[in-house]
Amino acid sequence: MAHILVLGAGYGGLTAARDLAKSTPAGTQIDLVDKNVLHVEKTGLHMIAAGTTRADAVTFDIHSVLPSNVNFIQACVKDLDLDNKTVHFEDHDDITYDYIVVALGFRSEDFGLEGASDNALILQDLDTAKNIYKTMNKNIANYKDSQDPADLSIVVCGAGFTGIEILGELVDTVKILKAKYGVPEIKVTCLEMATRILPMFDEELANYAVSYLEKNGIKLLTGAKITKIEPKAVVYMDGEEEKQVEGSTILWTVGVSGSDVIKDSGLEARRNRVTTTSFLNIEEHPEAYFIGDDSAMIPEGAERPLPTTGQLASAEGVAVAYNIGAALNGKELKPFVYTSLGTIASLGQNHGIAEILGKGYKFKGHTASLLKHLSGDRSLMEVAGLKTAFKKGTI
Numbered sequence: 001m002a003h004i005l006v007l008g009a010g011y012g013g014l015t016a017a018r019d020l021a022k023s024t025p026a027g028t029q030i031d032l033v034d035k036n037v038l039h040v041e042k043t044g045l046h047m048i049a050a051g052t053t054r055a056d057a058v059t060f061d062i063h064s065v066l067p068s069n070v071n072f073i074q075a076c077v078k079d080l081d082l083d084n085k086t087v088h089f090e091d092h093d094d095i096t097y098d099y100i101v102v103a104l105g106f107r108s109e110d111f112g113l114e115g116a117s118d119n120a121l122i123l124q125d126l127d128t129a130k131n132i133y134k135t136m137n138k139n140i141a142n143y144k145d146s147q148d149p150a151d152l153s154i155v156v157c158g159a160g161f162t163g164i165e166i167l168g169e170l171v172d173t174v175k176i177l178k179a180k181y182g183v184p185e186i187k188v189t190c191l192e193m194a195t196r197i198l199p200m201f202d203e204e205l206a207n208y209a210v211s212y213l214e215k216n217g218i219k220l221l222t223g224a225k226i227t228k229i230e231p232k233a234v235v236y237m238d239g240e241e242e243k244q245v246e247g248s249t250i251l252w253t254v255g256v257s258g259s260d261v262i263k264d265s266g267l268e269a270r271r272n273r274v275t276t277t278s279f280l281n282i283e284e285h286p287e288a289y290f291i292g293d294d295s296a297m298i299p300e301g302a303e304r305p306l307p308t309t310g311q312l313a314s315a316e317g318v319a320v321a322y323n324i325g326a327a328l329n330g331k332e333l334k335p336f337v338y339t340s341l342g343t344i345a346s347l348g349q350n351h352g353i354a355e356i357l358g359k360g361y362k363f364k365g366h367t368a369s370l371l372k373h374l375s376g377d378r379s380l381m382e383v384a385g386l387k388t389a390f391k392k393g394t395i
Contacts, residue, residue, distance in 0.1 A: 001027040002328055005087060005097035007077055008259075009034035009062050010042065011310045012292035013103030014383050015317030021067035023325025030069060031095065033087075035076040037062055039384070040126050042105075043310050043376065046162060048129035049251070050169030051136075051176075052349060055126060060392055065384040077104060080265040082285045099287045099324050102274075103313065104259035106293035108252065109271065115229035120157060120252035123166070132251060136177070139248040143183050150232045152186045153247035157226055157234060158254035159192035161200070161345060164209060166253060168347035171216040188217065189245050191224040191236055198353075200307070200343055205353040208364050212347055221245075226254075256308075258294040270296065273305065278335035280320050289324070291316035297336065306338055314382055344372045 004024065006017045009032055017032040024030065044058035063072055075092035080102070087095050108124045110116035121132045136154065143151040154170065156163050167190055174186040197220070198206040210220060224236040229252075233244045258272030267274055273296035276282055280297060281289045292313035296305035306312055315338055323333040342356035352368035355361065363371060373394045381389035 001025070001029060002098040003029040003096070004031070004099045004101070004324060005095060006030070006032045006101040006103065007034075007087065007261075008103035008105055008292070009036075009039050009072075010103060010105045010292060010313065011379070011383055012313035012317040013101065014039055014062070014065070015314045016101050016103065016291070016321045017070050018065070018067060018383075018385075019318055019321030020324060021069050023321050024328055028069075028328065029071070031071050031073055031097075032062070032066065033073045033075050033077065033095075034062060035074065037074055038126070039065075041310075041376070041380065042125075043379070045123055045126070045129045046165045046346075047169055047349075048126065049123055049132040049166060050173045051133040052169045052173060055130065057392065057394075059126065060384060060388055065388055077259075077261050078264070079261060080267070080288075082265075082267075082288050085287070097287075099289070099327070101289045101291065101317075101320050101324075102259075102261075102294050103290075103292045103317070104261055104294055106256040106258060106308070107260060107272075109255040109257045110252065111255065113226065113228065115231075116157075116252055119229045119231050120250045122252045123162065132249075136173075136249045140177050140183060140186060141181050142248075143181070148248070150246045150248045152183055153245070154186065154188045154249045154251070155234050155245050155247035156188065156190040156251045156253060157229070158252070159190050159194075159197050159220060159222070160253060160255070161198070163190060163192070163251075163253040164198060164213075165346050166251065167213050167218050168345075168351065169349075171213070171218065171348050174217070185217075187219070187247075189219045189221065189247070191221045191226055191234060191245065193223070193225045195222045197222065198345065201345070201353060202355060202362055205355065205362055205364060209345065209347060209353050212351060256293065262294055273308075275305070279323055279333045280316055280336050281323070289320040291320055299338070310379060311341065312338060314379065341375075342371075344368060344375055346372045 038059045041058040047053040076090040078088040108122040139151045226236045228235045233246045235244045262272040274290040276297045293308045319336040344354040346352045354363040354368035354371045377393035
């Protein structure tokens with residue numbers, strides 16, 4: 001019988017593995033590989049970084065949600081040999097396959113900026129999220145001895161989706177930490193090169209988010225091109241003038257790329273994202289599927305690939321499970337057609353902005369926050385099942 005190998009147990013990979021258990025003929029060998037035994041709801045990492053939720057609230061054991069006909073292997077992928085249908089690992093014997101689903105997720109991208117990797121804290125996984133909160137606490141606590149204003153300054157580089165959500169959480173976090181350590185006001189500054197914040201949202205909603213953050217003490221510097229990051233300062237250009245913002249805690253949320261396994265395997269890609277066919281596989285190797293952050297599928301009539309989100313990854317997981325099942329059952333494959341259910345950004349635990357099913361349905365404030373929680377619970381149910389959603393859901 002066929003052997004299917006799924007790499008990565010994030011939104012896309014876990015969804016694909018669970019659906020493959022239902023769509024493939026009896027006796028099909030399905031192996032799911034991940035370097036961790038826990039699935040992390042990465043859309044919740046900003047809350048871990050800000051200390052507004054616990055790690056166990058956004059994680060669950062992968063074994064606990066897998067059907068009996070899916071085998072889990074804990075291993076770290078080294079590279080792919082598509083010509084020989086073989087995967088090499090750092091800590092496991094080679095594995096060959098008949099079909100493969102590559103869903104290895106993202107890594108933070110610093111674009112080679114001077115000092116970024118040494119002096120800024122990236123938000124990439126559970127450990128880096130925990131480290132951000134730990135470092136923030138250490139620096140603020142240190143102020144009583146150092147009397148260094150930089151210890152009471154948090155600088156966020158990038159006002160994209162993740163950056164804005166972290167800023168929303170920090171509105172409450174800095175108040176808690178100020179009281180906890182008995183220090184003066186804690187400053188939060190965000191630098192963004194673009195002049196338009198949250199371009200994926202209607203302008204009215206984006207402006208609402210900016211206004212909410214600014215009213216709650218967040219300083220947003222737009223049109224600020226960061227040129228380097230020093231140990232306690234972010235240097236940027238304001239027009240032709242060089243300026244800097246001092247801060248002991250510097251967070252980097254500027255951009256991401258796909259897994260470095262793509263690059264290490266010598267695959268043709270841009271920012272570690274492989275361009276796929278409409279079936280989410282590649283022409284040279286139709287048995288190889290790429291989804292989520294490792295995939296760049298350009299819809300018919302579009303010029304750019306679909307933006308990577310957890311919602312998209314889950315939908316692609318469903319699609320590849322269907323297509324591999326169809327191939328094994330002698331049926332026609334279906335092109336992947338994506339319809340977004342909407343976009344929601346949280347601004348702390350009880351505030352947000354949302355566009356649902358197109359730009360005609362817009363929400364903000366507490367209503368948008370409720371929709372964010374509902375969306376998260378729905379995603380959890382799709383990825384892990386009803387039992388886990390009841391146990392880990394927020395509502």
